[in-house]
Amino acid sequence: MxxxxxxxxxxxxxxxxxxxxxxxxxxxxxxxxxxxxxxxxxxxxxxxxxxxxxxxxxxxxxxxxxxxxxxxxxxxxxxAGRGLLVGVDATETYVHVDVFDLAMTRLVHHDHAVGEGTSDPDRMVGEIAEGVRSALAAAPDGDVLGVGVSLPGQVEPDSGVSLFAPGWGWKDVAAQALLEERLDLPVHVDNPLKATTVAELWFGHGRRVAHLVTVNLGTGIGAGIALDGQLVRGATNNAGEWGHTTLVMDGRPCRCGRDGCLEAYIGVPGLMAQFGERHPGHRYLEGGSQTHFLAAVREGLEADEPEAHELVELFGEQLGVGLANLINMVNPNLVVLTSWAARDLGRWLLPVAEARMRREAINGSAAVVDIVTSAVPTNPVSTGMAAFVLEGFLERVGLPSPTSxxxxxxxxx
Amino acid sequence: MxxxxxxxxxxxxxxxxxxxxxxxxxxxxxxxxxxxxxxxxxxxxxxxxxxxxxxxxxxxxxxxxxxxxxxxxxxxxxxAGRGLLVGVDATETYVHVDVFDLAMTRLVHHDHAVGEGTSDPDRMVGEIAEGVRSALAAAPDGDVLGVGVSLPGQVEPDSGVSLFAPGWGWKDVAAQALLEERLDLPVHVDNPLKATTVAELWFGHGRRVAHLVTVNLGTGIGAGIALDGQLVRGATNNAGEWGHTTLVMDGRPCRCGRDGCLEAYIGVPGLMAQFGERHPGHRYLEGGSQTHFLAAVREGLEADEPEAHELVELFGEQLGVGLANLINMVNPNLVVLTSWAARDLGRWLLPVAEARMRREAINGSAAVVDIVTSAVPTNPVSTGMAAFVLEGFLERVGLPSPTSxxxxxxxxx
Incomplete structure (x- = not known):
């Protein structure tokens, strides 16, 4: 302890x-x-x-x-002109880089595709560094105050270590040091949900609401918690692992090794598996691509196909129970959805999920919570990482402050 | 919102x-x-x-x-002599009253039994007031700075209203006003888990640990959360409703109206129901009393009866999954158990629950968490309520401060 x-x-x-x-x-x-x-x-x-x-x-x-x-x-x-802040959202398939001035006006947006290949630290760090260099090449001259890089999985911002990134097979990778070596710039690493939540606090709904939770629906499922206007990290930056709370004890196997996690049901691979059991070999599942699946379901909804509606119904009920659990634990004013699955299916999904949530959450908490989409005008992950860079810069010039x-x-x- | x-x-x-x-x-x-x-x-x-x-x-x-x-x-x-603080733990079956001096030395401890009868606000408020009067009659003379009364269910401390106490059938009862009328003393009302958590922060493990969760196992199941040394209330004082997070979606019916809540499984009535399905008419269940049931199970464990071990195994596995969910959401340093079910069965229950928790919680969070029993030397509910009274007193004399x-x-x- x-x-x-x-x-x-x-x-x-x-x-x-x-x-x-x-x-x-x-x-x-x-x-x-x-x-x-x-x-x-x-x-x-x-x-x-x-x-x-x-x-x-x-x-x-x-x-x-x-x-x-x-x-x-x-x-x-x-x-604004005091310097440049670089925010990076590094994922398994792309590296998204934004360059901001100090007034948080976005000057450059650069998407760097990550091709097929190994995901060992050397290669991935190289891909991230290449994305950052390309973005900075397109930016106006300026003092680069630092680079904030969001990495998937468990990240320890203080030590700069990626403790565990299952998608990449990373374990205890000194990501910050490796990136600083390549870029010769101060680097801050953190987890995307922490970045998203800080972006919401600084530039989104956090301007008017004290208690909010950001929710990511995608391959992975997670949440970021802010209470009384402050990001909740917990003892080791792992607070908000909502995707690995239980939907059904001893239920579907999850990639985390447990059984019955929410993510095993409503993470996109979980949704595809549940759909496949009901409709083996269905064309929505062609090629096994998550992006294709969501796009096909969306088209199916627009064409009023019953199996698309059935999937959204299932997704909505399971999401609704998960949201109620989150709300019962945290009692927030707002749940902010910030993800592609929510964006693609939201119109059909959210009414189902919200109705179930309102039946399931305890009255006193359900009565005061709203579900909304993000109010951050730019990519919330890279925006939040840029805010962390600004914190780090102030610390280096002798003005330390607790996170947010x-x-x-x-x-x- | x-x-x-x-x-x-x-x-x-x-x-x-x-x-x-x-x-x-x-x-x-x-x-x-x-x-x-x-x-x-x-x-x-x-x-x-x-x-x-x-x-x-x-x-x-x-x-x-x-x-x-x-x-x-x-x-x-x-x-110490500046005045007296009264802390009250009011439950469905007893009213427990402690009188402290300002140094938090307990001067009087009084248990007032609540007999059979209706639980309408007038009667229950009368029982609580009687308990407080008896305790104060036994206390040394002194300026009574206030009375803190813990009430079951959803309580709004700012307005002094008990929003919902299902065991008593209360809804929107102006408990603080009713109590102040009877006692002619300043009264503060709150929820027992909030009180327990504040007691742990001030006088228990909170002295050395930043992030802790207190857990109550009894008729009801609940948690109190403290992050960075501060009590988490959420938007409407309902944070920590862990008993009403899901163990099995659409599972056993819960007294809250949802299905599949953790409380429906490991609240003592839930345990009795699960046991009864496996062993209908078993003598542990005689009379339907929760106290009798736990005592009988404990005796069964001591006598090495297989059905007692089977129950504790089931309880431990379900509790372990619930604890992992709590730990995944909050990432605390400590889980503090403060309850009769934990006390009576702890020796057998905790090893099972902890082993399951460690398999289920994500690595980075499981690695830093310990499960312990309360370090508060007195009743944590009445102690925490006395701490709230002290806060209220300072506010009245012009020294307001945020809770804890x-x-x-x-x-x-």
Whole structure:
């Protein structure tokens, strides 16, 4: 068992800096007074933090206005040109790279296809590095503050190690070190659901809601939890392994080695297996491709084919029970769906899933929860990874802060 | 959907006061310097908070020692005699009342049996009030700072309303108001699992561990979650409804109305039903009493009766899967068991449950979690309710603070 994580006094004292930055992104060009109002911090605290952020060039003065005879009041903004943030969503089939300026305007979007071949660390790290270099080649000149790379599976951001990535056969791979060697840039690694949740907190529904859960439906099934505006990591960054909670004890075998996990049912391979048992050799399953399967089901729904409706019904009921479990455990205000399976089938799937969830979740929790799609305008994984890079940069220049400190009262700003 | 909860600037600024008080309970007679070390707060912040706590008489000077020529350094302690805190664990069959001094020394323990009869609000409130009056009659004179009453089911502490207590047939009962009318004392109501978790944070394993989950096994099944040293309530105080997550989709009917909930299997009535299906009319089930059943199973285990072992095996496997789900969602350092079913059968039950949990939970989370019994020396429910009363008292005297602010770095103190 690990003891409580060590925190320095300075970390505790500066714990609200990120609330200020998040408020700045949300408000655009706020005054110090408006930042105090939005964060709930005192004017004196805000003034100190703004001075620090001005000193490292992360914030700049947007304008100065006369406040009616008194001291002129300046409006502040994030210093867009201070540097570039690179966010990477690395998956088994593609490497998606976004380059942002510091105002989080996306300057470059680059998709790097990962061809067939081994997925040993050397090759995959090479593919990721190539994607990043191509993206940066297309970006305007600027100080690259760091590269945030989302890796599938269990990732330990502090040590930079990929503990376990089953799809790639990785175990204890020093991914951060390998990437830094190739790129000669500071690299931060994390898990896609943590990145998605931070993106939602900073740039999406987290601006107005305290407790939210992001849900990914795809090959894998997972969740990211934010409570009181803060990302929940748990003891070892594994909180939110919703896909490996039980739908049926001793049920269908899951690729994780357990039986009966939610993912074994509603992960796309699980859906294909369930469908195949009912309709062996059906054309939706041709070639065994997950993308083809979902596209075929979608076409089937549009053409009103009964087996497509049957599948969505099954998927919706199972998803609804899973969502109710999540809601019963966490009691969030929002469940945010951020995935391709949800996007492709959502119109048919969500009404079934939501109805089942509302029957299954306890009343007091069902009454206050909404299910929505992501409000992050860019790829939430790469966007969240870029936010982590910004945190890392502030730490390197002497302004450490805990990951995604709460954004208080912004809802009332 | 509710918006993020409103917080005043003052609440945010004073958010660390409880960390100071918790450190004081843990350290006994610390200096201001030691409090700063234990909480990670600056000496200046500590000095301000201690001044406030001295002013309202909650803290007092324990001793003053010469610090070698410099300014004398005083040791502080909680002012035991400042007043009495009453904690009440109200259940369907008994009302358990503890009276504490402010140093949380238990002065009186009183068990009030609730006889047969209706469980309408008037009668139950009367029983609780009678229990409290009897306990206070036995206590030394003192200023009663408040009464904390744990009520079963869904409770909304802010409004003081019991939203739903299925065992009593309560729905939207203004419990706090009814109790205050009878007792003429400030009353705080909450749910037993929230109280248990706060007790563990303040006086138990929470002193050294950041992320813990308390688990109750009894008629009902539930969990209380603490992350980063803070109680997790969720949007409407319903986080931790672990008993109503799924063990088997569409499985055994649960008293909550859903099918397949964990509680429908391993709540004591569920265990009795499962046992009865395998051994109809068995003497363990005589009279249908849950207490009798558990005692008979325990005797059966001691006498090595195969059907007792069979039951514990079934219970352990189902509990193990449930624990793995909890651990996969929350990724805690500790699971703390605090219940009669665990106490009576623990010696036989826990090895089975833990082995199954370790097979089922994902590796990175299973590797860091321990299962232990509570380290709270008194009844955790009434102890936690007394801690809530102390919070409420500080709020009334102008020192508000969020519920159980994190206790940082105490592990290294």
């Amino acid at each position: 690990r003891a409580a994580k060590r925190r320095t006094s300075r970390e505790v004292r500066t714990g609200n800096r990120f609330a200020v930055l998040r408020a700045m992104y949300a408000l655009g060009t706020p005054t110090r007074q408006e930042l105090a109002g939005a964060t709930g911090l005192s004017f004196a605290t805000i003034a100190t933090m703004v001075t620090e952020l001005l000193a490292v060039g992360v914030v700049t003065e947007a304008s100065r206005e006369d406040s009616g005879g008194g001291r002129p009041r300046s409006r502040l903004k994030v210093a 400190a709460p954004l208080r009262r912004l809802a009332e700003a | 509710r918006a993020a909860k409103r917080r005043t600037s003052r609440e945010v600024r004073t958010g660390n006061r409880f960390a100071v008080l918790r450190a004081m309970y843990a350290l006994g007679t610390p200096t201001r310097q030691e409090l700063a070390g234990a909480t990670g707060l600056s000496f200046a912040t500590i000095a301000t908070m201690v001044t406030e706590l001295l002013a309202v008489g909650v803290v007092t000077e324990a001793s003053r020692e010469d610090s070698g020529g410099g300014r004398p350094r005083s040791r502080l302690k909680v002012a 602010a994190p206790l940082r770095r105490l592990a290294e103190a």
